[in-house]
Amino acid sequence: MGAVKLSFGEVLHALLHPAKISDVGVILFSLRLPRVLAAGLVGAGLSATGVLFQGLFRNPLADPFVLGASGGAALGGAIAVFLVPTLSFAGVGAIELLAFAGSLLAMAIVWNLAKSGGHFAMENMLLAGFAIGTMLNAATAALELRQEATNPGMRILAAWLHGEVTVPSWTQLSFVAILEVVALLFALPLARQLNTLSLSEEYAAQLGVRVQRLQILVVVTGSVLTALAVSLGGLIGFVGLLVPHFLRLIFGPDHFRLLPSAALCGAVFLIVADTIARTVFAPAEIPVGMLTAFLGGPAFLYLLNHRQRSSSH
Amino acid sequence: MPAILEFRHVAFAHGERSIFKDLCFSIKPGETVALIGPNGVGKTTLLRLAAGLLRPSSGEILVRGRQLANWERRQLSCSVALVPQDLEVPFAFRVEEIVAQGRFPHLGFFGTLTAKDLAAVESAMEAVDITSMRNRIFAELSGGERQRVKVAIGLAQQPRLMLLDEPTQHLDLGRQIELMALLRRLVQRGITIVAAVHDLALVRDNCSSAILLTPDAPAIAGAVPELLRADLLEHAFAVERSGLDRYLAAQPLSPSNAVLAPPAEPGISDQNSAAPPKDNASEEYHEALPPQDEALRCRRLARHGRSWRNRDRN
Numbered sequence: 055m056g057a058v059k060l061s062f063g064e065v066l067h068a069l070l071h072p073a074k075i076s077d078v079g080v081i082l083f084s085l086r087l088p089r090v091l092a093a094g095l096v097g098a099g100l101s102a103t104g105v106l107f108q109g110l111f112r113n114p115l116a117d118p119f120v121l122g123a124s125g126g127a128a129l130g131g132a133i134a135v136f137l138v139p140t141l142s143f144a145g146v147g148a149i150e151l152l153a154f155a156g157s158l159l160a161m162a163i164v165w166n167l168a169k170s171g172g173h174f175a176m177e178n179m180l181l182a183g184f185a186i187g188t189m190l191n192a193a194t195a196a197l198e199l200r201q202e203a204t205n206p207g208m209r210i211l212a213a214w215l216h217g218e219v220t221v222p223s224w225t226q227l228s229f230v231a232i233l234e235v236v237a238l239l240f241a242l243p244l245a246r247q248l249n250t251l252s253l254s255e256e257y258a259a260q261l262g263v264r265v266q267r268l269q270i271l272v273v274v275t276g277s278v279l280t281a282l283a284v285s286l287g288g289l290i291g292f293v294g295l296l297v298p299h300f301l302r303l304i305f306g307p308d309h310f311r312l313l314p315s316a317a318l319c320g321a322v323f324l325i326v327a328d329t330i331a332r333t334v335f336a337p338a339e340i341p342v343g344m345l346t347a348f349l350g351g352p353a354f355l356y357l358l359n360h361r362q363r364s365s366s367h
Numbered sequence: 368m369p370a371i372l373e374f375r376h377v378a379f380a381h382g383e384r385s386i387f388k389d390l391c392f393s394i395k396p397g398e399t400v401a402l403i404g405p406n407g408v409g410k411t412t413l414l415r416l417a418a419g420l421l422r423p424s425s426g427e428i429l430v431r432g433r434q435l436a437n438w439e440r441r442q443l444s445c446s447v448a449l450v451p452q453d454l455e456v457p458f459a460f461r462v463e464e465i466v467a468q469g470r471f472p473h474l475g476f477f478g479t480l481t482a483k484d485l486a487a488v489e490s491a492m493e494a495v496d497i498t499s500m501r502n503r504i505f506a507e508l509s510g511g512e513r514q515r516v517k518v519a520i521g522l523a524q525q526p527r528l529m530l531l532d533e534p535t536q537h538l539d540l541g542r543q544i545e546l547m548a549l550l551r552r553l554v555q556r557g558i559t560i561v562a563a564v565h566d567l568a569l570v571r572d573n574c575s576s577a578i579l580l581t582p583d584a585p586a587i588a589g590a591v592p593e594l595l596r597a598d599l600l601e602h603a604f605a606v607e608r609s610g611l612d613r614y615l616a617a618q619p620l621s622p623s624n625a626v627l628a629p630p631a632e633p634g635i636s637d638q639n640s641a642a643p644p645k646d647n648a649s650e651e652y653h654e655a656l657p658p659q660d661e662a663l664r665c666r667r668l669a670r671h672g673r674s675w676r677n678r679d680r681n
Contacts, residue, residue: 112457113457114457114458243476243477243478246477246478247471247478249460249464249468250468250471252456252457252458252460252468253454253456253465253468253520254451254453254454254455256415256420256449256451257451257454257468257520258471259420260418260420260444260448260449260451261444261468261469261471261472261524262440262441262443262444262471262472263471264440302458302459306459306460306461306464307458307459307460307464308460308464310478
C-alpha cells in the first residue's frame with residue numbers, strides 16, 4: 055500500500071530475494087519497511103511512556119504529549135538538527151541525546167509545578183504540561199522560521215511539528231530499537247513498584263518502596279522512550295493515553311502487565327494509523343499525528359469529564 | 368520482654384512549628400494503645416515517626432529494642448504496618464490486588480508473588496472478612512469496606528505492630544464497633560495496636576492504655592482509666608468543664624457483652640486453624656499472649672470503664 059502500488063507477489067519476491075536490487079526491493083527496504091518499523095517503535099515508546107507516567111502521576115490522563123515531554127524532546131532535537139550537527143555519533147546520537155535532555159527538562163519543570171503540598175494536583179499537572187508543551191512547540195517553530203527553506207533540517211523539523219513518521223536510515227532504526235528495548239526491560243521492575251505507588255506516596259514509602267528513587271528512574275526512563283519516539287515521529291499526541299486506556303479495560307490496571315502489552319499494542323496501533331495516514335489520500339499523505347489527535351483528543355476529553363464526575367461524587 | 372515501640376525524648380518540628388519537644392513513652396507487646404488528643408496536636412505525625420516515614424530532629428525511637436535508624440526499610444515494613452487515614456486509588460484495582468500490595472516488603476527483585484505470599488494475602492483477607500469482595504473494584508467500596516481493606520493491607524505485611532490513623536473516621540456506629548472488634552481480634556493474633564481514635568467511649572471499651580497528647584504540654588501515657596479524667600481532658604481539648612461534664616454524663620453506655628465476656632466473634636477459631644505463614648518470632652508472640660490474658664484484660668477494662676463512669680456521675 056502506498057503511492058506506488060506493489061502487488062503481493064512483488065513484495066514476496068523482494069522479501070525472499072533481498073540481495074537482488076530491483077525497484078520493488080528499493081521501495082520496500084529503504085522506504086516502506088523502515089517506515090513501518092519506525093512507526094512501530096514510535097507507538098511502542100509513546101504507549102509505554104504513557105503507562106509509566108500515568109503510574110508516576112497516579113493519573114490516567116498523563117501522556118508524554120500532554121505533559122510537554124514530547125515538546126521538550128522536539129525542541130532538543132531541533133537544536134541538535136540546526137545548531138550542533140557535528141555532535142553526531144556514527145550518524146545518529148546527537149538528536150536523540152538532545153531530545154532526551156529536552157524531554158527530561160520539560161518533565162522536571164512539570165514535576166515541580168504540578169507537585170503542590172506533597173501531592174500532585176491534576177489541574178496543575180495538566181496546566182503545567184500545556185504551558186510547557188506550548189512554549190516548547192513555539193520555540194521549535196521559531197527555530198524553523200529562522201532557517202533557510204533549503205536547509206535539509208527543515209524537512210525533519212516540519213515532519214516533527216506535524217507528527218509525521220519519517221523514513222529513517224537502518225543505522226538510526228537499529229540504534230533506536232536497541233535503546234528502546236533496553237529502556238523497556240529496565241522499566242519492567244519499576245512497573246511493579248508503580249502498582250504500590252498507586253496507593254499513595256505515603257503508603258508506598260510505608261511498604262518499603264524508595265519513592266523518590268522510583269520517581270526519578272521513571273522520569274528518566276520515560277524521557278528516554280519519549281526522546282526516541284520523537285526522534286522518529288515528532289509530536290504525535292495521545293497515543294500514550296489511548297492505548298493504555300483501552301488495555302486497562304481488558305487487562306486491568308496492573309502496570310506490570312500493562313507495560314509490555316502497551317508497547318506491543320502501541321506498535322500495532324501506530325503502524326495501522328500510519329498506514330491509514332499514508333494511504334487514505336494517496337499519493338498525498340497526512341501526518342499520523344493529525345490522525346491520533348482526531349482520535350485521542352475526544353478520548354482525552356471523555357476521560358477528563360469522567361474523572362471530574364467520579365471525583366465530585 | 369523489650370518494648371515493641373519506645374520514644375525517648377523525641378523532638379520533631381514541621382518547619383518552624385514545633386510538634387513534639389520531649390516525647391517519651393513505651394509500649395509493650397500485646398497492648399492496644401489509643402492515641403488521643405485534639406486535632407492538629409500531632410497524632411498522625413507520631414504515627415509517621417513510629418513508622419519511620421519521618422525522622423525526629425532529636426531523641427531516639429526504638430522498635431523492638433532497636434533504633435529506627437538501624438532498621439533496613441523493608442525489614443521495618445515487615446515489622447511495622449501503618450494504616451493511613453485515607454486511601455484513594457486512581458485506577459480500577461481489585462480488592463485482592465490492593466491487599467497484595469501489603470506483600471511488597473517481602474518480595475524479591477522481580478516482585479513475583481510466591482505461594483507463601485498468596486497464602487498471606489488470603490489469610491489477611493479472611494481475618495477482616497473481605498474474601499467475598501476480592502474481585503470488587505476498590506474505588507467502588509463503602510467507607511467501612513475500605514477500612515477493612517486497609518487493615519488487610521497492613522495484615523498482609525505480617526507486622527508485629529500496627530499503627531492506625533483514625534480507623535473509625537467516617538464510619539457509622541455499627542462499622543465503628545465492628546472495626547474495634549476486628550482490632551481486638553488482631554491483638555489476639557499477637558499484633559500490638561496503636562490507634563488514633565477520637566471517640567472516647569471506643570477508647571474506654573477497647574484499649575488497654577492510651578497516650579494523651581496535649582498542645583503545649585508534655586504527653587501523658589498510662590492506663591485508659593487514668594487518662595480519661597475530666598481535668599486532663601479539659602486541658603487537652605481546651606473545653607469548658609461544664610461542656611465536658613455534659614459529654615461524659617451522656618456516655619451511659621454499658622460496656623458491650625463482647626467486652627465483658629471474652630470476645631466470641633466468628634473467625635477467631637478460623638484464624639487459629641487457618642494459620643497464616645508465620646516466622647518463629649510471631650509464634651513466640653502467641654505464646655507470650657495466651658487467650659486467657661486477653662479475657663482477663665477485657666474484664667479489667669470493663670471494671671475500669673464502670674468506675675470511670677461512676678466517678679463522673681458522682
